[in-house]
Amino acid sequence: MDTTSRTTTGRPVATGVQRPAVVRGLSTALRWLRHNPSLAFEFLTAALGVAAFVASVFVTIPQATMVAVTVALLAFLSVSALLQRVTTLEKVDRHVTSVHDFIRSGGLVRAVESGARDALDSVKSLHEAGIELVYEDLRAIDLRNNLASAERSIRILSNWVGVLPEIGEMLARKAKDGCSVQVLLLQHTASYAQLRSIELGLPADEVSRQIEGDLRRFNSIISASGTTGTRCPLKVRAFDARPPICMFAYDDIRLIGMFWPELDAMNGPFIQIRGERASDLLPPLVAMADKQFEYLWGSPATRFVRLLNGEPHYVIEEDLAWRQCKALEAFITDVRAADAANPPRSQALDDLRRHHPDIVSIVVAAGHEAIDIGSMDHFDAVARWLDRERHVGAVEALSLEALNRGHADPLRRYLAILENADRILDAEPVLWRFAEKGDRVARSWLVKVLESTERGKDAEERLLDWAMRGDINSRHEIVQRMLRSNRGATAEKMLRDIADTDKLAQERLIDLLRGSGRGGEADVLRDEWQQRRRARRDRFPHEE
Numbered sequence: 001m002d003t004t005s006r007t008t009t010g011r012p013v014a015t016g017v018q019r020p021a022v023v024r025g026l027s028t029a030l031r032w033l034r035h036n037p038s039l040a041f042e043f044l045t046a047a048l049g050v051a052a053f054v055a056s057v058f059v060t061i062p063q064a065t066m067v068a069v070t071v072a073l074l075a076f077l078s079v080s081a082l083l084q085r086v087t088t089l090e091k092v093d094r095h096v097t098s099v100h101d102f103i104r105s106g107g108l109v110r111a112v113e114s115g116a117r118d119a120l121d122s123v124k125s126l127h128e129a130g131i132e133l134v135y136e137d138l139r140a141i142d143l144r145n146n147l148a149s150a151e152r153s154i155r156i157l158s159n160w161v162g163v164l165p166e167i168g169e170m171l172a173r174k175a176k177d178g179c180s181v182q183v184l185l186l187q188h189t190a191s192y193a194q195l196r197s198i199e200l201g202l203p204a205d206e207v208s209r210q211i212e213g214d215l216r217r218f219n220s221i222i223s224a225s226g227t228t229g230t231r232c233p234l235k236v237r238a239f240d241a242r243p244p245i246c247m248f249a250y251d252d253i254r255l256i257g258m259f260w261p262e263l264d265a266m267n268g269p270f271i272q273i274r275g276e277r278a279s280d281l282l283p284p285l286v287a288m289a290d291k292q293f294e295y296l297w298g299s300p301a302t303r304f305v306r307l308l309n310g311e312p313h314y315v316i317e318e319d320l321a322w323r324q325c326k327a328l329e330a331f332i333t334d335v336r337a338a339d340a341a342n343p344p345r346s347q348a349l350d351d352l353r354r355h356h357p358d359i360v361s362i363v364v365a366a367g368h369e370a371i372d373i374g375s376m377d378h379f380d381a382v383a384r385w386l387d388r389e390r391h392v393g394a395v396e397a398l399s400l401e402a403l404n405r406g407h408a409d410p411l412r413r414y415l416a417i418l419e420n421a422d423r424i425l426d427a428e429p430v431l432w433r434f435a436e437k438g439d440r441v442a443r444s445w446l447v448k449v450l451e452s453t454e455r456g457k458d459a460e461e462r463l464l465d466w467a468m469r470g471d472i473n474s475r476h477e478i479v480q481r482m483l484r485s486n487r488g489a490t491a492e493k494m495l496r497d498i499a500d501t502d503k504l505a506q507e508r509l510i511d512l513l514r515g516s517g518r519g520g521e522a523d524v525l526r527d528e529w530q531q532r533r534r535a536r537r538d539r540f541p542h543e544e
Contacts, residue, residue, distance in 0.1 A: 130273035130274055130282070130284070130286040131271055131285065132274050134269060134271050134272070135269065135270045135271075137266065137267050137268060137270065138248075138255075138266040138267070139266075140270075141255060141270065143166075143248060143255075144167050146250060146253070146255075147248065148170050149251075150174060150179055150250035151179065152179065152251050153179065153180040153182075153250070153251060154171065154174060154179060154250050155182045155247065155248075155250075155293055156247065156248055156249070157184045157243060157246065157292070158186075158243070158248075158265065159185065159186040159207060159211065159259070160185055160186070160207070160211045160214045161183070161185070162210075162214075162264075163266070168217055171183070171221075172221050172234050175234040175235075176233055181233065181234050181235060182235045182237075182293075183218075183234070183235065183236045183237070184237055184238075184293065184297060185211060185215070185237075185238050185239075186211055186238065186239060186243065187211070187240045187303070187312075188207075188208040188209075188212045188215070188238075188312055189240075189314075190239075190240045192241065192243075193211065194207070194208070195242075196259070199259075199261045200262060201262055211312075212311075212312060215305055215307065216307065216310060216312075218234075218236050218305070218322075219305075219307045222236075222322045223324075228321060228322040228324075229319040229321050229322070229323055230319050230321075232321060232322060236305055237302050237303065237304055238303055238304075238305055238312075238314055239296045239299060240301045241299070243296070245257065245258065245289060245292060246258065246259060246265040246266070247289055247292075249289075249293075252274050252276050253273075253274055254272070254274070254286060254289050255270050255271075255272055256270060256273060256285075256289055257269065257270045273286050273289065274286070275287070303315055303316060304317070305322065306320055306321060306322060306325070306373050308325045308329065308332075308373060308375065308378070309329055309332060313373040314374065315372060315373050315374060317372075325369040325372075325373065327363075327365035327366040327368075327369055328365075328369040328382075330366070331362060331366035331385075332366075332378065332381070360386075360391060363382055363386060364398065366378070366382050367379060367382040367386070367394075367398040371398070371402045371405055376407055376410075379398070379402060379410070382398070383413060386398075392417060395413065396417045396418075398410075399411075399413050399414035403430050403434075408434055408437075408439055408442075411434060411441055411442060412441060414430070415427055415441070424452075425452075425453070427445065430442075431445050431446040432446060435466075443462075443473070444473075446459075447462065447477070460481060463477050467494075472502060475494055475498055475505075476508075478491075478494065479505075479508065482494070483512070488512060488516065491512065492509065492512055492513075495508055495509040495512065499525075506529055509522075510522045510526055513525070
């Protein structure tokens, strides 16, 4: 049995006894009457009607009396309806009076002013930041016509343009007409290209392929214009960094997007910001966007672009941008054709000579072009071909040019040529330069050159300097020299400094201790190092 009821607030109250339905109904009716007095006549009319009906069942009531009761009931209903209307009108009158008083007292004006002031403050804050509009994505913008309306400048910063087929020719025309056009794209070999592919849920090489496609289109557009290098008005550079924003800017307008995970930047929201580049008081967001673009454009890691056999390469010198590597392309094409036919070596060389009567000059020019674009793989192919043909002087000249450009790859070949010609001292300037950069081959050869010219003290000072900078090979060389000159105590100290992380130093320290009659100490150290290695293998079982 249900022993609870509910109060007017809806909370259960224990009653202990189930009340009759009539009592509950009357209780509810009384509560309604307290909150709605105008319903009293309706309740009274209903009660009288029920009473007259019950009475007519048990008592014979004259027809005139029933008519009178009916008329009375109708009168009660009319009075009830009138009272309800009067009550409603009173409520309306009170509300109208309250609104009138609110308006007359200035409350409405103050409320409107407050709301307008809040809205104005919001708009003002957006304006101060430079924000004018927000777009759902780039498709909501007529990008081509907007960029085409530029009179002074167009700047693009993105991983790849994405809409280059639609705007490429227009960019070239705007640049030719004197509008400054600068495009910054991600290098297709940059580590972020693979990371961005993963962020987008694409194959790891997808972003790199998109970038390569854009660079090939730019190459076609610029080649068709007939201008390359510094004479090309359409400036395209490639950076190696994580781009902070995606930007399409024209004159004083910047359209800014972000690189969201799992969403291409061009399919995400863009904000439109405005600010005059010549102004000293740019809105903060505008100034930040411009600063990011200028930083990447001038970064030492940002390069100009050049294609070789359809593959992008990145060069420092603007004069090399988009220039055709005709000699190198001819050399590679001919070598590939000869390799494909797989003739004997002499026959392949004869074929090359027939194709290019002055084949050596063609190959040397190809070597220069490989150095220009920084392609050491192609340079190595050129050098090996010249080596086979015994053009040692050409290999030496090309190798020195590459070294002077900062490429360390040809160093061994260059040193071998000079050593065979008994001219190794000619390499000293190059050796000093690369030794300071930490090149192990250069350091080893520089020490040999210094010692061969009775500058052993200078050699040891260099070794000590490199050792102090953390070069392990230099430390081992110093140790060997100390042992040969009976400076075992100093050698032991140096070996102890690096033995914890260097296995060769451990072996040499054990040999040194045993050679000086301290075999017990050597065994203790050996056991300690073995325990450390076992502990590390247990902790990192997959580590080599």
